[in-house]
Amino acid sequence: SNSKSALAQAGKALKSSIPAIMKAVPATEAERATTLIATVSKDIQAALEAIAAGNGAAANAAQSDSLRQLSALEELIAAGYAQPTPPKEYAGLPYLRGRAEVEFVIKRPGEKFDVEGKLYDTVQLTTVIDGYTAPLTSGNFVDLVQRGFYNGMRIQRSDGFVVQTGDPSKEGSDEKAPNGYVPAGQTAVRKIPLEVFVKGDKQPMYGSTFDDDGRGGYASKLPFNAYGALGMAREEYDPDSASTQWFWLLFDSDLTPAGKNLLDGRYACFGYTVEGAKFLADVKEGDVITSAKVISGLDRLVTPQ
Template identity: 50%
Template sequence: MPSLDWSPNAYAANPALSDLSVLISGPPIKDPGALLRYALPINNKAIREVQKPLEDITESLKVAGVKALDSVERNVRQASRSLKQGKSLIISGLAESKKDHGVELLNKLEVGMEELQQIVEDRNRDAVAPKQKELLQYVGECATIKWFAGNAASLTSHIVVEFVLFAQIVEEDMVDGFPYEVPEEYRSMPLLKGRAAVDMKVKVKDNPNLEECVFHIVLDGYNAPVTAGNFVDLVQRHFYDGMEIQRADGFVVQTGDPEGPAEGFIDPSTEKTRTIPLEIMVDGEKEPFYGATLEELGLYKAQTKLPFNAFGTMAMAREEFENNSASSQVFWLLKESELTPSNANILDGRYAVFGYVTENEDFLADLKVGDVIESIQVVSGLDNLVNPSYKIAG
């Protein structure tokens, strides 16, 4: 099992596989968007019953030709039925301050699914384009869908993306403030109380097929407020701008080790390395565990809210035997191996995941050591950052 080390001390090593680490059951969810939706701090079964069949359409569309539309039709009927039956329960779960917005979206989603259902039943390819344009008006900046010519099944998949985004926005409207208090010893650190998104622009060397790429990354402060807050704070300091990719071996892409003897971020106000605790949120818990791996806590069967399931899972590196030694070095998981299958991943519960690459993640595999991060910019959610040390430092 390859380790994730940049330096002699700062790395994410992989201990021997525990017999109990393979007991996590259930079909693995590998789509980063779906993982982020399920990681939201909500408990509303009704909206999940709408979300699931919409996401299942992705699998339905893998069937060749128009036969795929038969499965898509069943998916849409199921989602539409669940929305009608559970609409009042969904509305009751909306945060009071966001209720009007959520109801408006639900109404649009309900009408849109009825129209999509008719489009699929009619096998009416020409009706797909105007319907998509209508939906794009509602979605706005939540997604940019590229229109392309193709068969009805392919076009329908883009409509489905819009509906899933509707469901996600409604789910986000169910979150009313930040759901718990960070432990007092970490409360003064930069914290991301919610979600944020960044665009990471990388200049690629010696690749005739790819000169530059922008990776869109969603950071989840609901489940990793200290870890995500530390990263956003460093982004705002331009810490990563101009830094090279320091490892790219087909298993992970890594960066974050600054020049010089330091292995992490040196806080100018203290002239010491700023470190953050290991932070792991477990499914069913109200707040993260700090300072210990799940194995050390005896939680062998626990499932993390942010698992290493998706291509482009983003996490913090740390020293092997120091749980609270993470600082600035980050890595992205590229692929499953024999010891890191989705839902039974020995990295889960040992390293703090705090986000996923949601756009252009496939291009991570094309990055090489020496490629340069031209910039990382926060494009949304900066107002969720509290205690920003970059402001204090000026």
Template identity: 45%
Template sequence: MASYISCPSLFTPRPTNPKFKFHQIRFSPAQPHLNFRQFRAKCCRIEHFNDKQKNKGFSWKECAISIALAFGFVTGVPTLGVPNHANAASMFDLAVLISGPPIKDPEALLRYALPVDNKAIREVQKPLEDINDSLKLAGVKALDSVERNVRQASRALKQGKKMIISGLAESKKDHGQESIDKLEVGMDELQQIVEDRNRDAVAPKQKELLQYVSGVEEDMVDGFPYEVPEEYQTMPLLKGRAAVDMKVKVKDNPNLEECVFRIVLDGYNAPVTAGNFVDLVERHFYDGMEIQRADGFVVQTGDPEGPAEGFIDPGTEKTRTVPLEIMVKGEKAPFYGATLEELGLYKAQTMLPFNAFGTMAMARDEFENNSASSQIFWLLKESELTPSNANILDGRYAVFGYVTENEDYLADLKVGDVIESIQVVSGIDNLVNPSYKIAG
């Protein structure tokens, strides 16, 4: 009896359905042990046939991505209904077929997502971030590599200092200059740590320096860079960044009773989505709510008690919904109401990709792009094999933040664990049109 495996077609538009079109590949009893090369050939022949019909070429990179997803990276996506279950399957190591490893560090993703175009500060940032890879080396090679990173960053800071200072917003120049001064001092301290061969002290100092870099880059942003579409301008909007602490009471776990997760919300790239969330946080909407899905793929919550699947605005007595909101690299403002697939932007890169463990996004009805309300989820996978917009989530669900502290503990959460509180710890001044301040 023949068996089948589904091979996802990433490049076949589905205007009414955000899920992939799946082709079935037949395996007969005569070839029960079809090898990887044969499978790749079958999968790519199907894709090549589709592309010939569209008069387009097909790359081996795209085929590799299709194969990776075919082996079941996920079989369920976050929706408002919650009961989906995702089964993570073993995957071939296809990294060699895909150029460039994805950035998986949430704080690095947030730095690159800032609306900043200053080459000099990026040249300082990159070698400092590369210290993570250097520390993975064994023995003295690690510190030798770190030393090269530090020298490169120091040289870039010295050569590009004038350009960095000139890139600071006028109203933030004093604070930015202070961060630059601290960065220079810290770089010398890190150099001394390396010379003393104190490996354990490298990572904490690196984190400190990258915080200064983040501060400098944020001080380069002068105001909010674009206008939100008129139809959304009266909604709660986060025009900048904010951070919240989410305290979760964990049940039936001898190793973890409670945990506080720091989450950075990005209103530069998702002002409507992030603004809606901060507004709900200030209403204490999530306080006391249980985790409603925890299946190894995502952690999800936000479905209130009763028949409603989202937040009922007491002012209108209707469910408040927010549009699908996706910012793409190279664009000045987000796209609203359509997936990138529906827009034909198959190779576009999202500014906030699903690369990091703890990526935070809005759940929605899979057939209604603008149906998100209060249900949120955190991804429990990293983008090991696929670059941005080449998996089943990028460009289809609105990312609006990342867990930056204690994200690893997300995997320990279970259905029934309770969110004791979510509190805004910074950036509340960036929220405009806060509905929680309106009586009722």
């Protein structure tokens, strides 16, 4: 299957890049880096074995763990990295330097969640938000989370492809509610530009898709290639229309082969779900985000002065 070949490729890629990784890691962290690489290799092997045995839950768990270890490895490499500041024209927007973690708790009014035959009162998910690759999208998101914007908001779409929320105008009977976030003292919805990053470039590209830039089909630095990847929703024909709506991608490698999907380079991917992704399979419209909170990295949020 696609999942199997993708994992086998990932294992090979990891093996061949070990010398480059070790060179990029500060000497004082070499031992920790070696341990992390070994754990990722183990996770890839465990995921392959789980797929062969038809155990989707174990495969997902191994994938989640490998994403977490890779994230830690990237943090080691990034210790000496000076992240570029977003372009001056976006100085009025918050941005994220590095990474943050956001934890979600979701409840279903009056019912339990049924995941792989087990019942749960709440769903808990941990996500890593990646400001290295999508600083404005991540900064906007972390800023909204820490303001409590998503607390009490319902899941507004769940169609087997994405689980989406974030539109305050869909929350009640107030038809005049804005369809985004309006900062205090202002009347207009705060919007952010489309932010996509071609692999190999030095920084993200703003306001245009890979196709617009004549680079359709190029690889994305942060691809939509994992179950529970986070994406920013926007209006189809206006790349700079995103404000507060976002989605979890219910990635299926048979439907959306990595690098061949219709999201990379057209929508901003800004993070991954590293714990609890399997629960997304049973999250439905009307379920409620009882809490969304930044559990680490809030000190990396840069807000406009």
